[in-house]
Amino acid sequence: DTPLVIGPSRSSAEKRKQSRPRKAEKDEEEQPLQAVLVADSFNRRFFPISKDQPRALLPLANVSMIDYTLEFLTSTGVQETFVFCCWMSSKIKEHLQKSKWCRPTSPNVVHVITSDLYRSLGDVLRDVDAKALVRSDFLLVYGDVVSNIDVSQALQEHKQRRKMEKNVSVMTMIFKESPPGHKTRCEDDDIIVAMDGKSKRILHYQRAQALKKLHFPMNIFHSGSDEFEIRFDLLDCHISICSPQVAELFTDNFDYQTKNDFVRGLLVNEEILGNQIHMHVTKDGYGARVSNLLMYDTVSSDMIRRWIYPITPEANFADQEGQSCTHSRHNVYREPGVSLGHGSQMEENVLIGRNTVIGANCTISNTVIGANCVIGDNVTLDRAYIWNRVHIANDVKVKQSVICDNVEVKHGVVLNEQCVLAYNVVVGPDITLQEGTVLSMHHPDEEDDEDEDEFLSDDDVGYSKDKTKQKGSCSSYLIMCTKQSAHSVQLFQNEVHGTLQRGLDENISCDNLVLEINSLKYAYNISLKEVMQILIRVVLEFPFQQQGAQISTAQYSSHLLPLLKKWAPVFKNYVKRPQDQMDCLASMEEVFLERETHWAALVKVLMSVYQLEILEEEGIMRWFKQSSTTAKSQQLRRNQGLLKFIQWLEEAEESSEGDE
């Protein structure tokens, strides 16, 4: 799509050019600092809230998140920013045009580039390379990063490194030192980094993901330096200083989709290509990414308690009319036009938006309230995040919840921890919502039927458990979803079989197999879930295809188990989340239900799959306990071998917990 250039008026742009004479040799040093801001997170962690409003425009302490990122970039000296949007790009564009970043006097020139084809960070960077937008080192951030770090020192170090060893260091990642378990560390994002102490080069990078065992390759110990650190006390700020080579590398490697892929790929291919990644650790700055609702809670409260000074609510850095608030003791911020009823207490860490009316005898603490809200009497708000134009009636209790725009909460409602009320919801009188309830106007089935996982992002791994447990909808929608023709599925299945066969014959590595299967997926337009199901089916039926349908159970197992072991990495690539495990087990069940005679083999299959760490105990237990609908599957569950296996699993679980 054509980029919309929102820059300064011609006269001042010319003045700026005249005031910066560029000599040919000093071209590198005179380049203005550029930044690439990815205003889309390519995942659905904020659904259903982000169905109505893109994540970058959600308010954090009454200011849109993208404003924080732009303020961070501007105050660190960036002069040209490219904002890439995909989901709801028109809203983001409109917001930026009205904001102070697009005024002629803004020191940071903001260009908004939109396209519906972006599916991941990789696509964005490939577009950056294709359009040749960046001329030298640039900052790469997401639209939901909140930070006050001054990257000029890290930038200096990066430039120095690139000058010393010609263009070997490709990227510098910025981390913040913070102890494990600190609440600003996102659990999904926990990383373990092995680094060279002197040169700050990253030797090994891995997601922690609550794993109990970690493997480090031996080559990191031969890095050629004697100072070597393995660190678990780092918080990823999601701010990186990249060289133009980064965009080129993404174009060369079409399967790099996320930053994680890129870093792992680079570290693995280091001997061949010689590219290195370095890091910069900041102790005093603050940098965090609002990647899920827990982080939203944490970063909001850090903002109110002034950990991100000088970005504070009363600084009104976004220069919005009528949004300047006064700061009083105990971190109580009030914007103009707030009226408080008699006996109401704002205890501590409260931000109240303009023209909000609060009734009598309310107790408010650790909350953020948006503009034009009406709150009744006797309301208790604790760690609540209330957005604009919300009506809350009397006698309501809200604990650690998010209430979006235009919601009406009638009297007597109690919202327990971690509830979310999405846009335009009305919650009736005298209802108590359990922990973790999400209420939205959008039908919950809508999202499940859409093509899942077309968006690829790092956050899909390690889905945190305290998200939605219940979903309710306030109005019903009829969704027509297009089912793919069975024909292409069959073709796909045959192709996968052919691929695996060739893999066996020609001894192709698992990564290449994954590549082939991915390309087939795109060719036949199959969803990721179906790919996995078909893969399981093909593998399980492989021995039958090879040796005929009449082989005995023992022969079947002896043929299948080595295949499973060989192709374990392929499975692990597709089976990542607990939902994937359930799907995998469901399709295994399907295959075995068709072949009653071979149920004994199911146990062996499950055992080997468990030992290869493709499936986890919890997944298998949950599948087993699922109440089955057909008589046959009930019978399957009563199979002796299977019962023994489940029993062994339970004991293994207990013993492993006992060890800890």
Place this chain on the structure above:
Amino acid sequence: MPGADKETELSERIEAFLSELKRCGSGAGSLRGSAETARETTSLLRRITAQARWSNAGDLMEIIRKEGRRMTAGQPSETTVGNMVRRVLKIIREEYARSRGSTEEADQQESLHKLLTSGGSSEDNFRQHFTHLKANVIEAINELLTELEGTTDNISMQALEHIHSNEVIMTIGRSRTVEAFLKDAARKRKFHVIVAECAPFCQGHEMATSLSKEDIETTVIPDAAIFAVMSRVNKVIIGTQTVLANGGLRAVNGTHTLALAAKHHSTPLIVCAPMFKLSPQWDSALQELVLRSFCFLLPGEILSKVNAHCPVFDYVPPELITLFISNIGGNAPSYIYRLMSELYHPEDHEL
């Protein structure tokens, strides 16, 4: 269209100034002293007077008031901006009165007789058009600028009257005015200076280094030692961020401790503050808080229950202050209200 160009240029400059203010005040950009801020504000106001479109004094005052409100909202803790705006408004009133006729001079002072006889504010007084008003106002603003440039020198000239040989002087943190004051006295007298370091930013260290370069004997002490050392001190000389309307101070944190210790030992407390720091505000709940990440390394559970406060400014009540030294001479704190009425018009106290 030269007019339109000028206007956009003017608004660009105002925007640039505003963003500079915000950035500097928050410590992200380069730190600026209040003298520099005052100078830049005044030159910006002069530019507005020269380039904006106005036909009579009332219009001009409206424009300046509007811009003044924006500038003070941008960085509320930087009071010199508001002070300069009020000075310029006062200049405009004076020039207008002079253009109309010199009998109006006494009119500016509030008096009971005037309140009784005038009845109602004289709003439409400022609607008359005078051709030379613009030139007069700009000239007066230029005079103000020259005055601003000379403030530090004027204050330092008084140093020899107050500092005697072999005295022990105490100060806190870093103030450019006090630094110049002490350096001027050091040319002729020999004395000893004790600097309280003023944690957590420890600006006192820089002050001590700079003083010792001029061969002044300097000692740095931590804030906790102020009371202990006070018995050996002859005078306390400090700078301040703002002088409030009641004669109190808004100064760097630690100053209240210093003032109380000085009062206890009956040590004179001398405040060196140029006149542009005098503000018609009273001590409001405005407390600028900074929160550094000292405690970030605590385990997460504890951190969510801990509130760490790190104030930047202190309020010092006027009873603790002995003398104000400004560019127009030495004054008692009880006289500040008179000085203020000479500098600002009562109607401009609220912009």
